[in-house]
Amino acid sequence: MSSQHSTWPVLLEIYNLPQWLCMKRNYIMLSLLISGPKQPGHDIDVYLAPLIDDLKLLWNEGVPMFDAHTNSNFTLRAMVFCTINDFPAYGNLSGYKTKGEQACPICEEDMKPTRLDHFKKNIYPDFRKHLSRYHPYRKKKKEFNGFTEEGVARTPLTGSQVYERIKNVETKYGKCFKSKSKKGVLWKKVSPLWDLPYWKDLSVRHCLDVMHIEKNVCDAIIGTLLNIPGKTKDNENVRKDMKKKNIRPDLWPVKKKDGTKTFLPPACYTMSRKEKKKFCECLHGIKVPSGYSSNVKRLVSLSDLRLIGMKSHDCHALINVFLPIALRGILPKHVRHVITKLCLFFNSICAKVIDPETLDALHNDVVETLCRFEMYFPPSFFDIMVHLIVHLVREVKLCGPVFLRWMYPFERFFKTLKDKARNPANPEGSIIRGVLKEEISGYLAEFLSSLEPIGLPKSRHVGRLAGxxxxxxxxxxxxxxxxxxxxxxxxxxxxxxxxxxxxxxxxxxxxxxxxxxxxxxxxxxxxxxxxxxxxxxxxxxxxxxxxxxxxxxxxxxxxxxxxxxxxxxxxxxxxxxxxxxxxxxxxxxxxxxxxxxASAKDKRxxxxxxxxxxxxxxxxxxxxxxxxxxxxxxxxxxxxxxxxxxxxxxxxxxxxxxxxxxxxxxxxxxxxxxxxxxxxxxxxxxxxxxxxxxxxxxxxxxxxxxxxxxEYDDTPPLPMVVQPLPEEEDANNTNHMRTDHTEGIWVTNRN
Known part of the structure; x- marks a missing residue:
C-alpha cells in the first residue's frame, strides 16, 4: 500500500476462457487479502490454509453448479495450473531459498556461484554448461573466467523428486522464530500446496514471471550502457574484482598519481558522450501508434542523457522493439549484435503464437547469446534475474505462451485495489468494501442491458471494424x-x-x-x-x-x-x-x-x-x-x-x-x-x-x-532471424576495451 504498509492480495484467475477474456479483471477473483502492515513472508501458508481446503474440495469432490445455457446441473471441478508471482514471492510460496549461493529453484545445488568480494554480491555466470557437449565456447578461457567448462547442466527435477527432497523438512512459523541459515539447506519449509493431490504431477508449479525478468534485464542493460548511477553494473568495485580474479587486465582501474581519482578504462559496452546523445535522441524522437505503448519521449532526459521513470511495460516495449533500433550505428558491432539477439529472444517468447518445433533452437540460441554476454559484459551483470533467462524456454514448452502467465494483468488489478483504499487507517477494510460493491454492481449489470459489464473494458474499435x-x-x-x-x-x-x-x-x-x-x-x-x-x-x-x-x-x-x-x-x-x-x-x-x-526495357x-x-x-x-x-x-x-x-x-x-x-x-x-x-x-x-x-x-x-x-500476416516488430557475425570478426573481438574512444569513467576517491 505504501513504503510503510504492505498488503498481500491472493488472486485466483479462471483459465479455461477464450483468449480475449482470459486474464481480464472480471474473471480475477480476490480470494484472500492478507493484512499488513508487515508482509507475511514464509508465514503466508497460515493464511492459505482455508484456500487450500477449498481447492482440495474442488478437485476431490467438486461443487454442484447450474449451467444456465443448457439448463442443467453439473459438478464443477478445478485444479491449480500454476502460481504467478514475482521472484521473492516465488520463495515464499514454494519454500525455496531464492537468495544466496544456490538461488535458482530449478538448478538448485547444480549452480556454480561466484562471489565478488568488492561488489559484495553473488553472481551466476555459468551458462556454458548449458551448451552442447562440443561447443567451441567450452574450451575458451581468456574470454570467460579463465577456465574451461566440462560440466553439463542437470535435468530439472520432477515434482515427485522435489517432494521426496522436502517432505521431511521441519516447518516453523512465526516472526519471532529466526532460524539460522545452514549451508547446503535449500528448502525452508514444505508448502501447503503439496497437499493438493495433483501438485506432485505438475512439471512447473511456480512460473517465472517474464515481466519482472524483462524489467530487471532492461534496467541492467540501459543502466550499464548509459552509466546511470545506481543502475549500472560497472563501477570501481567491479573493476577491482576483475583485477583480483586476474581477468580482463585492460579494464583494471588506474589511479592518478596524486591518488585523488581513479580512471576506469572504457569497456566495449561503454558509450561515448556522442553515442549517448545519439541513442537518447533516437528514443526521444519515437512516436508510436495509438495504444501501442506509453509516450517514449517522456522517459528520456536529454540534459542528463539517461532514461528515467521506466515502468514494467516501458521496459517491455524497449527491449522488444526500440532498443535494437536505437543501438544501430552505436557501440562495436559484436556488442550491438549480442544485445539485439537477446532482445529478439524476448520478442520471440512474448509472441502470442509460438511454433513448438522452434523452441529447441531458440533455447540453444539464447544460451549462446548469454555466453557472449559473459564474454563482453562485467561479471556483476549476471545476477539471478539474468540467470533465470536460461529456463524460460523450458516453461514455454510446458506452460504455453508467456502472455497468459505474466504479471501485467495482476499489476493492473492491484492498481484497482489501491484505488479502493480510501481510508488510510484501515486500508484492507476499504478494499474489501470496494470489492463487494463492485461485485454486487457487476451481478446487477448482467440483468440490465443498458449497463456495461464491470472489469471487461470496452474497446474503442467496437462497431468500427468495417470503418x-x-x-x-x-x-x-x-x-x-x-x-x-x-x-x-x-x-x-x-x-x-x-x-x-x-x-x-x-x-x-x-x-x-x-x-x-x-x-x-x-x-x-x-x-x-x-x-x-x-x-x-x-x-x-x-x-x-x-x-x-x-x-x-x-x-x-x-x-x-x-x-x-x-x-x-x-x-x-x-x-x-x-x-x-x-x-x-x-x-x-x-x-x-x-x-x-528490372528496367524500362525489361521484356521478362x-x-x-x-x-x-x-x-x-x-x-x-x-x-x-x-x-x-x-x-x-x-x-x-x-x-x-x-x-x-x-x-x-x-x-x-x-x-x-x-x-x-x-x-x-x-x-x-x-x-x-x-x-x-x-x-x-x-x-x-x-x-x-x-x-x-x-x-x-x-x-x-x-x-x-x-x-x-x-488472413492477417502478423509480421513481428523485429526480425526473428539474425545473421551470425563472421567467425573471424567474432573471434577477433577478444579486446574488452574500446579503442575508438577514451571516454572512460572517473571516480573520485574518498579520504
Missing part, C-alpha cells in the same frame, strides 16, 4: 482525375468486378495484338471505367447484382474526407494530423501481388508479392449511394531504391521517403491497410526503420479468429 471516421470530417469536391483513380482502385480490388477486368483485358489483347504488356495495362487502366459502365448498362437488371450496378455508375461528386479513421482494429491518421499529435498513425503497409520490371517481368510502405495523405469515403468504401491516398516509398533490408538483421526494413514511387496508383482500399510506424535511423537520418503496429480485435464484434477475419 468509421473519427477526426476531421469534411465534404470536399476533389479533382475529377484524382477521384477517377480512387474509383479505379475500388474496382480493381473487389472480387465481383474481377470477371469484368479479365474480359476487358482479353478484348484489348484481341484488338491490339502487337501492344506490349506495359502499354496494354496503361490502356486497360485508362479505358476500363467507361467500358465497365457501358458493359453493365447493356445487361438486364436481373442479370446484374446491385453492387455491380452501383459501382458502374461511379461515386457521387462529393466525397467525405477525414483526418482520422478507425478500421480493422487500427486507428489511422493523415500526415497532417500526425504532425500535431503525440502519436504516429499515418504509417501504412500493404501487401500486393505485382509485376516487377517477374510476378511477385511485395510489401509497399507509405504515409497517408488523404482519407476518403467514396459514396456509391447504397454503400460507402473508404480509401487512403498515400505517398509510397520506391521499392527499387527507397526500400532496403539490413545486412545483419534481414527482417529489419528501412525506407527512404526522399525516394518516392513514380507509380500512378496512390490509392489503396482502407480495408487492406496494415499499420506500421517509422523510426529515424541512427546511421543515416534520411532512412526510417519500419516497426510493425499492433491491434487487438479478438472478441470485438464477434471476431473469434483473427486469421479467419482477414
Amino acid at each position: 468509421e471516421g473519427v477526426i476531421g470530417k469534411n465534404v470536399i469536391s476533389p479533382p475529377s482525375e484524382r477521384k477517377k483513380k480512387a474509383h479505379l482502385c475500388v474496382l480493381q480490388h473487389l472480387t465481383e468486378v474481377h470477371p469484368y477486368l479479365e474480359k476487358h483485358l482479353l478484348e484489348l489483347q484481341h484488338c491490339n495484338p502487337k501492344l506490349k504488356e506495359r502499354a496494354l495495362m496503361r490502356e486497360h487502366n485508362r479505358t476500363f471505367i467507361e467500358w465497365f459502365k457501358k458493359e453493365v448498362g447493356k445487361k438486364q437488371d436481373h442479370d446484374v447484382s446491385d453492387t455491380i450496378k452501383w459501382l458502374s455508375r461511379g461515386p457521387r461528386l462529393c466525397v467525405r474526407s477525414f483526418e482520422g479513421y478507425d478500421i480493422n482494429g487500427f486507428t489511422f491518421y493523415t500526415r497532417r494530423q500526425d504532425e500535431k499529435s503525440v502519436v504516429q498513425n499515418s504509417g501504412v503497409k500493404v501487401v500486393a501481388s505485382s509485376r516487377v520490371y 517481368p517477374v510476378d511477385s508479392t511485395q510489401s509497399y510502405y507509405g504515409v497517408i495523405e488523404e482519407i476518403w469515403e467514396l459514396d456509391y449511394t447504397y454503400f460507402v468504401i473508404p480509401v487512403f491516398r498515400c505517398q509510397w516509398a520506391n521499392n527499387q531504391n527507397g526500400v532496403k533490408r539490413d545486412e545483419i538483421f534481414p527482417g529489419l526494413t528501412l525506407v527512404n521517403f526522399d525516394r518516392l514511387s513514380d507509380s500512378d496508383e496512390p490509392f489503396i482500399l482502407a480495408s487492406l491497410a496494415k499499420q506500421v510506424f517509422y523510426v529515424v535511423d541512427n546511421i543515416d537520418p534520411r532512412w526510417r526503420v519500419v516497426a510493425q503496429g499492433k491491434r487487438h480485435i479478438l472478441g470485438i464484434d464477434d471476431v473469434v479468429d483473427e486469421d479467419e477475419y482477414d
Whole structure:
C-alpha cells in the first residue's frame, strides 16, 4: 500500500476462457487479502490454509453448479495450473531459498556461484554448461573466467523428486522464530500446496514471471550502457574484482598519481558522450501508434542523457522493439549484435503464437547469446534475474505462451485495489468494501442491458471494424482525375468486378495484338471505367447484382474526407494530423501481388508479392449511394531504391521517403491497410526503420479468429532471424576495451 504498509492480495484467475477474456479483471477473483502492515513472508501458508481446503474440495469432490445455457446441473471441478508471482514471492510460496549461493529453484545445488568480494554480491555466470557437449565456447578461457567448462547442466527435477527432497523438512512459523541459515539447506519449509493431490504431477508449479525478468534485464542493460548511477553494473568495485580474479587486465582501474581519482578504462559496452546523445535522441524522437505503448519521449532526459521513470511495460516495449533500433550505428558491432539477439529472444517468447518445433533452437540460441554476454559484459551483470533467462524456454514448452502467465494483468488489478483504499487507517477494510460493491454492481449489470459489464473494458474499435471516421470530417469536391483513380482502385480490388477486368483485358489483347504488356495495362487502366459502365448498362437488371450496378455508375461528386479513421482494429491518421499529435498513425503497409520490371526495357517481368510502405495523405469515403468504401491516398516509398533490408538483421526494413514511387496508383482500399510506424535511423537520418503496429480485435464484434477475419500476416516488430557475425570478426573481438574512444569513467576517491 505504501513504503510503510504492505498488503498481500491472493488472486485466483479462471483459465479455461477464450483468449480475449482470459486474464481480464472480471474473471480475477480476490480470494484472500492478507493484512499488513508487515508482509507475511514464509508465514503466508497460515493464511492459505482455508484456500487450500477449498481447492482440495474442488478437485476431490467438486461443487454442484447450474449451467444456465443448457439448463442443467453439473459438478464443477478445478485444479491449480500454476502460481504467478514475482521472484521473492516465488520463495515464499514454494519454500525455496531464492537468495544466496544456490538461488535458482530449478538448478538448485547444480549452480556454480561466484562471489565478488568488492561488489559484495553473488553472481551466476555459468551458462556454458548449458551448451552442447562440443561447443567451441567450452574450451575458451581468456574470454570467460579463465577456465574451461566440462560440466553439463542437470535435468530439472520432477515434482515427485522435489517432494521426496522436502517432505521431511521441519516447518516453523512465526516472526519471532529466526532460524539460522545452514549451508547446503535449500528448502525452508514444505508448502501447503503439496497437499493438493495433483501438485506432485505438475512439471512447473511456480512460473517465472517474464515481466519482472524483462524489467530487471532492461534496467541492467540501459543502466550499464548509459552509466546511470545506481543502475549500472560497472563501477570501481567491479573493476577491482576483475583485477583480483586476474581477468580482463585492460579494464583494471588506474589511479592518478596524486591518488585523488581513479580512471576506469572504457569497456566495449561503454558509450561515448556522442553515442549517448545519439541513442537518447533516437528514443526521444519515437512516436508510436495509438495504444501501442506509453509516450517514449517522456522517459528520456536529454540534459542528463539517461532514461528515467521506466515502468514494467516501458521496459517491455524497449527491449522488444526500440532498443535494437536505437543501438544501430552505436557501440562495436559484436556488442550491438549480442544485445539485439537477446532482445529478439524476448520478442520471440512474448509472441502470442509460438511454433513448438522452434523452441529447441531458440533455447540453444539464447544460451549462446548469454555466453557472449559473459564474454563482453562485467561479471556483476549476471545476477539471478539474468540467470533465470536460461529456463524460460523450458516453461514455454510446458506452460504455453508467456502472455497468459505474466504479471501485467495482476499489476493492473492491484492498481484497482489501491484505488479502493480510501481510508488510510484501515486500508484492507476499504478494499474489501470496494470489492463487494463492485461485485454486487457487476451481478446487477448482467440483468440490465443498458449497463456495461464491470472489469471487461470496452474497446474503442467496437462497431468500427468495417470503418468509421473519427477526426476531421469534411465534404470536399476533389479533382475529377484524382477521384477517377480512387474509383479505379475500388474496382480493381473487389472480387465481383474481377470477371469484368479479365474480359476487358482479353478484348484489348484481341484488338491490339502487337501492344506490349506495359502499354496494354496503361490502356486497360485508362479505358476500363467507361467500358465497365457501358458493359453493365447493356445487361438486364436481373442479370446484374446491385453492387455491380452501383459501382458502374461511379461515386457521387462529393466525397467525405477525414483526418482520422478507425478500421480493422487500427486507428489511422493523415500526415497532417500526425504532425500535431503525440502519436504516429499515418504509417501504412500493404501487401500486393505485382509485376516487377528490372528496367524500362525489361521484356521478362517477374510476378511477385511485395510489401509497399507509405504515409497517408488523404482519407476518403467514396459514396456509391447504397454503400460507402473508404480509401487512403498515400505517398509510397520506391521499392527499387527507397526500400532496403539490413545486412545483419534481414527482417529489419528501412525506407527512404526522399525516394518516392513514380507509380500512378496512390490509392489503396482502407480495408487492406496494415499499420506500421517509422523510426529515424541512427546511421543515416534520411532512412526510417519500419516497426510493425499492433491491434487487438479478438472478441470485438464477434471476431473469434483473427486469421479467419482477414488472413492477417502478423509480421513481428523485429526480425526473428539474425545473421551470425563472421567467425573471424567474432573471434577477433577478444579486446574488452574500446579503442575508438577514451571516454572512460572517473571516480573520485574518498579520504
